[in-house]
Amino acid sequence: MRLPLQHVAHVRSGDKGNTSNVTVIAYEPDLYPYLKDQLTAEAFRAFYAGMVTGPVTRYAVDHLGVLNFVAEGALGGGVSRSLCLDNYGKALSAAVLGFMLDIPDRLANRLRNYHPAPEETPA
């Protein structure tokens, strides 16, 4: 099944200068491999195209189910220079909650707060 990342992982972003780090954490260990496989640094950068202007580096800490994305040029020139209302990028991580992931149907009971609309439920 294909569903938004918010059912698979939780996120937090932090700032240092003009660089934002977005941590993406699998809710369950058995969901993590699918997250790691599909949310690559390239996929992350493409998803944030227009907001992130520099390179993206991904660090994985497998035994904690954690992917840490370091996105350069993500904060409008830096916290103090940015014209964005959210100049620290505290809400930046929330966008990736909408990244679409393919997860095997058998893992449906591992998903967080996933209640598909009736017409989407397999007969």
Place this chain on the structure above:
Amino acid sequence: MTGLRIGSGSAWWGDRLEPARRNAEEGDLDYLCFETMAEATVSAAQVRKRRDPSFPGYDTYLDDRMQRVLPGCLRRGTKIISNQGWINPEGAAERMVHWLRACGAPKGTVVAAVSGSLITDRVLDIAGPLMEDGRPAASLAGSIVSAEAYMGAEPIVRALREGAAIVVTGRVADPSLFMAPMMHEFGWDPLDHGRLGPGNGIGHVLECGAQVTGGYFCDPGFKDVPEPWDLAFPIAEVESDGSAVITKVVGSGGAVTLRTLKEQLFYEVHDPGRYITPDVVVDFTTTQLEEVGPDRLRVSGISGQPRTPTLKVSIACQEGHIGEDMFFYAGPGALRRAELAKRILEERFRIVGLDAEEVRIDFVGVNAIHGGLSPAGAEPYEVAVRVAARTRTREEALKVGREVDGMAVSGVGMTGKRVPHQDRTREIIGVWSSLVPREAVTPVITYYEA
């Protein structure tokens, strides 16, 4: 000794006061640590001091914080480590002596001030290239407001060894404030990276306060915590090997869970295998987390590598001004009216010759936070037009608010607008980073007695 109890008293200048009092009263703490400085705190304080010579230059909430925590700390014998000194640690220490006396502290209670982090006068001679773009630091000459090195835990440890009950500092790396008590109580050598790694890692977990007890975390339906209006600041029960149980006072809201821990562990971390601090290079990739009870999370296995020969320095520069303002639309067609308002503003800025490096006009409720990532098509019931421009001079920045004023009677129908009630321009203090040799920064410790 084992089970050293270290609690958080604040994670930033504007943090809540009550959780600090609660930790002092109910936390059974050996140490209570206050982190009150953001990247721009020192430069903002320098600017304010220049405009207002009566500004004492330390945490503006110092009185509020000390009045609340000192009674509990004195009763329990809790020592305080705090970076509330900003640009005047000595002044902050004298003020703490005042509050110690007012709270009936034993005569002779020692307060130590740690300064020496300010290196504005010599930074251009000792700093390497700028970490952001590789330019020589000297290219910032003429615009520097202040420069400060991030000191480590060592001067705090020295002050504790001299008997200080309170140590108040200028710029010290945030995790070091929390690790200094571990080094002092467990007798860790400043070069023992095997212990300083985990110790600093625990410091990092604590430095953002409620961010590990349920703050900056809730997402209804996905991540809920009980009573998020009553969060406690965290407490670590640290063992002599640098492992710790992270917890909070019983009866408070929020939660300490695997999820809160993981989010905070990597907050503002880049390479998790090389988190560089003045004291040690922390490796979080070996961390083990275990829930050992309700709101009790055991953190172990964090490792460390030897510290680097350099210290990070932040160089704050005057870089111009930002002008900004906002006005509102609602009801059917709100977005259409907002779009016309944007067009009018763009033409007005052209007519008045706004000289800006960047202009940004967003629709709050539509695309102000995630910009181009925001989905198109949905018609909002309400929308705010928010305009900001970055300019070299304040005169140019003032044009933003003046043109928004024009939108009141010369703009689009049904425009909601505030009467200007605050300064709609602000000064930009840009922060640049560089490295300086460790030996170029000499901490200065001054002692005071209540």
